[in-house]
Amino acid sequence: MKVLNIVLSILILLLAVASAAFSYMLFEKRTQMLDGYEKMGSQIVNAAKALDANSGTSVSKELGGDALSYKSESLDSALSKMTKLARDVSAERDTLADALAGIDKTAGGKTTVEELSSLESYDDAAAKVKSQVDALNLNRSKIVSALQVCANDFDIQLNVENLRASGSTFENEMRAFTAELSNFKKYKEQQEMEMKKVAASLGVDNLTFSPVRYKEDLNKYSKAIADLKAAKVELEKSKNDLSAKLESADKSVANQSIEIAALKKQIADRERDLKVLSASIKGERFMDEITVWQPGSVEARKAAQGKVLDVNKKFGFITIDIGANSNVQQLISSESAPIAVNPMIAVDDVMLVSPELNAADAQCAGKLKIFKVEGNCAFANVMETTDLPIKVGDVVIFDTESANN
Amino acid sequence: MFENKLFTVSAVVSFVLLAAIVAFQYMEMDRYGLIDQLLNK
Numbered sequence: 001m002k003v004l005n006i007v008l009s010i011l012i013l014l015l016a017v018a019s020a021a022f023s024y025m026l027f028e029k030r031t032q033m034l035d036g037y038e039k040m041g042s043q044i045v046n047a048a049k050a051l052d053a054n055s056g057t058s059v060s061k062e063l064g065g066d067a068l069s070y071k072s073e074s075l076d077s078a079l080s081k082m083t084k085l086a087r088d089v090s091a092e093r094d095t096l097a098d099a100l101a102g103i104d105k106t107a108g109g110k111t112t113v114e115e116l117s118s119l120e121s122y123d124d125a126a127a128k129v130k131s132q133v134d135a136l137n138l139n140r141s142k143i144v145s146a147l148q149v150c151a152n153d154f155d156i157q158l159n160v161e162n163l164r165a166s167g168s169t170f171e172n173e174m175r176a177f178t179a180e181l182s183n184f185k186k187y188k189e190q191q192e193m194e195m196k197k198v199a200a201s202l203g204v205d206n207l208t209f210s211p212v213r214y215k216e217d218l219n220k221y222s223k224a225i226a227d228l229k230a231a232k233v234e235l236e237k238s239k240n241d242l243s244a245k246l247e248s249a250d251k252s253v254a255n256q257s258i259e260i261a262a263l264k265k266q267i268a269d270r271e272r273d274l275k276v277l278s279a280s281i282k283g284e285r286f287m288d289e290i291t292v293w294q295p296g297s298v299e300a301r302k303a304a305q306g307k308v309l310d311v312n313k314k315f316g317f318i319t320i321d322i323g324a325n326s327n328v329q330q331l332i333s334s335e336s337a338p339i340a341v342n343p344m345i346a347v348d349d350v351m352l353v354s355p356e357l358n359a360a361d362a363q364c365a366g367k368l369k370i371f372k373v374e375g376n377c378a379f380a381n382v383m384e385t386t387d388l389p390i391k392v393g394d395v396v397i398f399d400t401e402s403a404n405n
Numbered sequence: 406m407f408e409n410k411l412f413t414v415s416a417v418v419s420f421v422l423l424a425a426i427v428a429f430q431y432m433e434m435d436r437y438g439l440i441d442q443l444l445n446k
Contacts, residue, residue, distance in 0.1 A: 022430035
């Protein structure tokens, strides 16, 4: 029994030593684990801070203090907040990656959502998306510049800022621009149609004004117009020749009219002399079959005769000595005094000018048109001239033939 | 002193308890890898 007790005591002693050693080792391990736990909590808070940055969340503050302590009663809820934050940020990453992939696809790129989500490839993928969008933006700028140049060429008002804007502002600007272009197309078509009609009337057919044949057709059109101008010049020349011939004939007729008038007067005088002689041979007293002229009558006007008082070379008008108060003398009988009759010269009356009224040398120097009548004179513009100059002293008579016409 | 019956009983009980404690501690140390650590030294 004694031996047993001694052995037991020794064993108990050994076990106690072993227990003390094990306890020390376990305590050390516990301390090490607690340190690790605290480091883990600290890293969780740091991770929460990193996730909170620019996310609009404040989970790291909720995890601070004793929230992650092993003594904390709310450890589970605190850790679940961290898990929820990580899930939210991950969901945000996936949404952004999906949006970026959509943008890249719209811009013509081929970047996938997986490339944008992966930590290994997201940087390069994001750079690709940015590059694609930059290229698209550059293309847009070039298109806007080209539209601006086009608008300037066509004198169309175009607001570049509105083209860079979005929504209705952009649509309204583009709608106005395309409407102006449509108008230009319409004007061009109408112009070409009119040009085709003109060309067809000039004998030039098959004009299309297509882009391929535009220059050739335009040359044909220009040539047709040039030919028309040349024909016009020829016609003008012919017209001038005919006008000169007609004018010459008119002068000849006028001269002959004056000559006829002088001859008629001579015949009338001869007839009257014949009647006077016949009456005196018969011993009778000659009485003219005279009707009293009325003021302004053709007879009074035929008897009227004036002279050119002045030729105003500066202003081109002629002054004659027949006026509103001028009279012609009508001889009623040899015994009685002649009576005065007013030929009633008026504005717009046409008068003939001749240097000499003698029938043999009668020539017309021109036609006058009265534009102002004074008491004893009148002013007239020159309507027609001949080779003879109108000069002071020329005889002026009423153009009764024209008046009758 | 070693011939006392009561001593013997208390020694046996103490031995059993200490053996249980050491066994528990051994299991804990094995759980945390300390046994392997000790054996590998």
